[in-house]
Amino acid sequence: DVLINQIAAGEVVDRPASVVKELVENALDAGAGRVDIDLEEGGTRLIRIRDDGLGIEPDEVPLAVRRHATSKIASLDDLEGVATLGFRGEALPSIASVSRFALVSRTREAAHATAIEVDGGLVGELAPRAHPHGTTVEVRDLFYNVPARRKFLKAERTELSHIEDWLRQLALARPDVELRVSHNGKPSRRWKGERDLLSGERLHEALGPDFVRHSLRVEQGDVGDGRGLRLHGWIAEPSYNRASTDQQFLFVNGRAVRDRSVAHAVRQAYADVLFHGRHPAYVLFLSLDPRRVDVNVHPAKHEVRFRDGRLIYDFVYRTLQGVLAETRAG
Ligand code: ADP
Ligand code: MG
Numbered sequence: 470d471v472l473i474n475q476i477a478a479g480e481v482v483d484r485p486a487s488v489v490k491e492l493v494e495n496a497l498d499a500g501a502g503r504v505d506i507d508l509e510e511g512g513t514r515l516i517r518i519r520d521d522g523l524g525i526e527p528d529e530v531p532l533a534v535r536r537h538a539t540s541k542i543a544s545l546d547d548l549e550g551v552a553t554l555g556f557r558g559e560a561l562p563s564i565a566s567v568s569r570f571a572l573v574s575r576t577r578e579a580a581h582a583t584a585i586e587v588d589g590g591l592v593g594e595l596a597p598r599a600h601p602h603g604t605t606v607e608v609r610d611l612f613y614n615v616p617a618r619r620k621f622l623k624a625e626r627t628e629l630s631h632i633e634d635w636l637r638q639l640a641l642a643r644p645d646v647e648l649r650v651s652h653n654g655k656p657s658r659r660w661k662g663e664r665d666l667l668s669g670e671r672l673h674e675a676l677g678p679d680f681v682r683h684s685l686r687v688e689q690g691d692v693g694d695g696r697g698l699r700l701h702g703w704i705a706e707p708s709y710n711r712a713s714t715d716q717q718f719l720f721v722n723g724r725a726v727r728d729r730s731v732a733h734a735v736r737q738a739y740a741d742v743l744f745h746g747r748h749p750a751y752v753l754f755l756s757l758d759p760r761r762v763d764v765n766v767h768p769a770k771h772e773v774r775f776r777d778g779r780l781i782y783d784f785v786y787r788t789l790q791g792v793l794a795e796t797r798a799g
Contacts, residue, residue: 471590474536474566475615481563484622485512485611486631488568491560492606493639496520499604502662503647506636510653511628512611519605524576527583530595533572534587536562561606566590567618568611574604589614633658637675638725641718641752644671672703672752676716680750683709685796687753689788697758698781700788704735705750706796707742716750722759726773731755734782738789742797755785 482488489512496504499522509515525533536559564570565587575582582600586593612619622628629652640648640660647662666672673681684703705711719731731753739749763774775781 471566474562474590477559478563478567481560484631485516485628486635488516488564488608488611489632490635492518496522499523506650508652511625512632513622513628516608521603524603525574526576527579530574530583530585534561534565534585534592564608567615569609571607573598573600575600575602577602638718640671641675642720642723642725680705680716685792687788687792698784699756700753700785702753704789704792707739707744707793709750710746711748711750714748718752720754721762721773722756727771728773730778730782731785734785735789738786738793741790742793
């Protein structure tokens with residue numbers, strides 16, 4: 470079983486940033502309003518994620534670290550409509566099989582918290598522990614028992630920047646959640662909770678004042694064909710130059726994804742106006758009926774597959790073309 474988990478870990482976890490992603494997504498699935506992220510040595514030495522979410526029932530704590538014991542998917546129907554970020558019940562057992570892992574959790578009803586440790590996949594005994602409501606997961610020495618993978622970890626700065634890149638995406642996707650980050654014992658970033666991105670502070674922090682100054686508002690609602698399509702966010706004016714794709718953020722139903730087709734639709738809309746940049750900058754949120762998009766293409770869920778790819782393409786292209794055309798007219 471340890472071996473199976475280690476093999477699965479190969480798909481779920483490739484570096485500290487993917488561990489942070491899985492653990493923080495669990496915290497969000499548990500309804501956390503605040504998540505603390507403590508890192509040491511770019512996450513290779515320590516990743517500690519603490520949340521104020523629902524917590525885990527004492528008798529379910531051992532299940533949380535067992536493979537597929539907690540899968541939220543009861544049928545294929547569920548798989549299509551899945552709203553939570555996690556649903557395979559694979560992340561914790563995988564991560565725990567390639568690290569020194571500890572989980573402490575407490576529900577509102579429980580008199581105290583329950584702790585469990587897993588060392589390289591070997592599950593220890595449950596123990597009572599003092600801990601506020603919510604969950605803390607600690608991952609130390611990632612890949613310590615898989616030298617071939619440990620070898621591929623990059624320098625502290627590189628691993629840290631992968632984590633920060635992902636947290637920036639999250640900060641945009643979930644302005645309502647407060648995030649506190651520390652690295653090597655020093656507070657490094659604090660994203661205060663905001664009701665929505667409109668208040669601007671997070672957008673400002675994540676993309677910088679120049680982007681905000683040169684951005685155009687996008688808001689296109691349901692196209693009225695029953696598919697519930699909506700596109701909103703910000704795109705940069707055509708004069709805002711960008712040498713790389715570092716300011717391209719696309720969220721589909723709240724998840725950060727990379728999608729070539731949508732990226733192409735955006736580029737195409739810019740191609741129709743006088744565009745000076747090499748790469749457009751944007752923060753776009755596309756929402757649609759979850760049954761019309763397959764998030765299950767890749768375990769790390771960076772990619773999605775649309776049922777109506779052509780419709781989505783046209784919708785994005787026409788919406789942005791409209792916004793950009795207005796700048797030319799005005
Ligand atoms: P899943 O794919 O279900 O997210 P995980 O392996 O990531 O699988 O987590 C296993 C289970 O452990 C989750 O389904 C959830 O019930 C529980 N769990 C994990 N992390 C947390 C957390 N931070 N708060 C509450 N429950 C959690
Ligand atoms: Mg999960």
